[in-house]
Amino acid sequence: MDLSLYFVTGRELLPPGKEYLESLEEALQGGVTAVQIREKNSDTLEFLQIARQSKILCMKYNVPLIINDRIDIALAIQANGVHLGQTDMPVHVAKTLLPTGMVIGVSCNNMDHVRKAIEDGVDYIGIGAVWGTTTKELTNPIIGVRGVGSLLQALDGTFIKAVAIGGINSSTVLRTLHGSVSPSGHRLDGIAVVSQIAASATPRSAAQRLKDSFEAWVHGFDVQNQTVQVYDVETIKNGVVELLQVIRDKNPLIHQITNVVVTNQSANATLALGASPIMATASEEMHDLSRIPGALLINFGTITDKDSMILAGKYANEAQKPLVFDPVGVGATQFRKTTASELLNTWQASVIKGNPGEMAALANSKEVQAKGVDSVGSGFADPASFIRELAKKERCVAVMTGPTDWVSDGTTVVKLDNGRKILGDITGSGCLVGTCVATFCAGASLLATAPGTNPGTESEKLVRGNMLIGAIGGVLALTVAAECAAERSDVHGSGTFLPALIDELYKLKPETLLSRAKVHVL
Ligand SMILES: Cc1ncc(COP(=O)(O)OP(=O)(O)O)c(N)n1
Numbered sequence: 234m235d236l237s238l239y240f241v242t243g244r245e246l247l248p249p250g251k252e253y254l255e256s257l258e259e260a261l262q263g264g265v266t267a268v269q270i271r272e273k274n275s276d277t278l279e280f281l282q283i284a285r286q287s288k289i290l291c292m293k294y295n296v297p298l299i300i301n302d303r304i305d306i307a308l309a310i311q312a313n314g315v316h317l318g319q320t321d322m323p324v325h326v327a328k329t330l331l332p333t334g335m336v337i338g339v340s341c342n343n344m345d346h347v348r349k350a351i352e353d354g355v356d357y358i359g360i361g362a363v364w365g366t367t368t369k370e371l372t373n374p375i376i377g378v379r380g381v382g383s384l385l386q387a388l389d390g391t392f393i394k395a396v397a398i399g400g401i402n403s404s405t406v407l408r409t410l411h412g413s414v415s416p417s418g419h420r421l422d423g424i425a426v427v428s429q430i431a432a433s434a435t436p437r438s439a440a441q442r443l444k445d446s447f448e449a450w451v452h453g454f455d456v457q458n459q460t461v462q463v464y465d466v467e468t469i470k471n472g473v474v475e476l477l478q479v480i481r482d483k484n485p486l487i488h489q490i491t492n493v494v495v496t497n498q499s500a501n502a503t504l505a506l507g508a509s510p511i512m513a514t515a516s517e518e519m520h521d522l523s524r525i526p527g528a529l530l531i532n533f534g535t536i537t538d539k540d541s542m543i544l545a546g547k548y549a550n551e552a553q554k555p556l557v558f559d560p561v562g563v564g565a566t567q568f569r570k571t572t573a574s575e576l577l578n579t580w581q582a583s584v585i586k587g588n589p590g591e592m593a594a595l596a597n598s599k600e601v602q603a604k605g606v607d608s609v610g611s612g613f614a615d616p617a618s619f620i621r622e623l624a625k626k627e628r629c630v631a632v633m634t635g636p637t638d639w640v641s642d643g644t645t646v647v648k649l650d651n652g653r654k655i656l657g658d659i660t661g662s663g664c665l666v667g668t669c670v671a672t673f674c675a676g677a678s679l680l681a682t683a684p685g686t687n688p689g690t691e692s693e694k695l696v697r698g699n700m701l702i703g704a705i706g707g708v709l710a711l712t713v714a715a716e717c718a719a720e721r722s723d724v725h726g727s728g729t730f731l732p733a734l735i736d737e738l739y740k741l742k743p744e745t746l747l748s749r750a751k752v753h754v755l
Pocket residue numbers: 239241269271301302316317318319321338339340341358359360361369396398425
């Protein structure tokens with residue numbers, strides 16, 4: 234059964250003047266691949282009639298029909314299957330009542346539900362609610378995009394299909410699909426949708442849009458899985474130098490929502506690299522800024538603009554712009570942890586950058602501790618494996634800073650050895666890395682969207698351009714410039730180091746980067 238676009242009906246949501254059967258037929262014409270009749274307010278006779286009429290239409294389009302909750306109705310109309318919630322008829326009882334071959338789907342909100350569904354041998358699970366929704370009063374917690382991945386991983390090795398449900402619409406669909414892939418590479422088989430189709434005056438185009446997004450994303454996912462990109466040191470260094478040139482030629486806008494401690498020096502570092510900073514925080518301007526080529530940096534060192542962070546990130550994903558997230562001091566307070574989780578469930582970061590303490594807190598690891606915004610101790614026993622797994626889990630490039638910097642896209646791990654101790658003696662050196670990474674990612678994005686490249690070919694992506702090279706470029710630019718600054722005879726301590734660092738970023742030459750960068754591909 235193809236569950237890729239699973240329409241769950243909602244007659245109560247029909248727009249004025251729209252007939253139910255007309256709406257269902259248009260949805261089927263738009264490419265719905267499975268239909269579930271969900272009647273929460275009808276008596277048995279009305280439910281039966283609606284199910285019968287719906288079945289005729291579904292058969293016309295050769296689309297399977299599932300009945301929500303009611304085994305008797307499913308049997309009466311010989312539906313293709315039933316969907317059961319956690320408080321509905323238990324699966325083992327339903328199995329005794331249903332003929333073999335009739336599909337059984339179950340709602341799952343947590344790992345216990347998934348384990349039970351596997352034990353019961355269901356055909357598919359509906360994981361939800363992934364996002365907030367007004368269609369149903371939720372009695373279980375919202376799972377969030379990242380929570381779906383761990384439930385999917387539990388299905389590894391089974392034939393049970395999985396769809397996500399709750400708040401899926403044309404704005405959230407790509408984020409849902411991309412962010413829910415498990416670390417083992419298990420993806421959703423489909424999306425289940427009520428209001429985006431049922432409440433639409435044009436259900437055909439609503440369904441078509443969702444179907445196009447789903448198919449484009451799956452195609453991109455399959456292509457990516459089939460192509461292993463192998464990096465060598467020369468390719469990386471040359472890629473970084475190319476991005477430096479793009480930044481200086483194209484002067485991208487680097488929108489930064491950052492903390493009060495580093496705002497000025499971050500803006501100056503951006504300018505020194507050849508890009509254009511804007512330190513804007515009002516939610517009213519987030520949409521306009523997202524339309525300008527460049528990148529977005531969200532640094533929550535002093536979290537006061539959470540709503541703007543949420544909006545800016547959503548718009549950046551929509552515009553396929555790089556989004557660099559610097560979860561400063563995320564382990565320091567419960568508020569920071571909850572906020573980071575909320576942000577990461579809402580938008581997809583292209584790069585997450587942090588020190589070992591911050592990265593440990595994000596990964597719920599106790600191996601490295603933090604004190605406020607600083608990491609304490611000697612770091613991870615196996616930083617390469619840690620960073621690779623974190624990148625895989627968060628579906629982005631991960632950068633872990635320190636005396637040695639580690640960068641991974643979840644496959645390749647790159648170790649960078651240009652770190653200088655004096656960087657730790659100025660405030661906000663980690664934040665400056667974030668700024669430089671955002672600037673180089675902007676360069677990577679501009680390179681990928683340069684005239685001559687077809688923007689239509691990668692419509693399924695949340696970001697365009699090579700974010701691994703962008704992240705490495707940002708780290709190298711800052712650490713190589715720091716090396717140059719630290720060697721200067723006019724630098725006597727941290728006070729003279731900071732302006733010298735900005736100077737060295739300003740003067741940074743491709744040949745300096747090429748000769749000094751200490752890059753190791755693992
Ligand atoms: C595909 C899919 N997944 C989950 C649900 C929710 O079912 P349930 O938990 O039984 O809640 P109600 O739909 O009965 O309100 C679903 N219907 N479909």
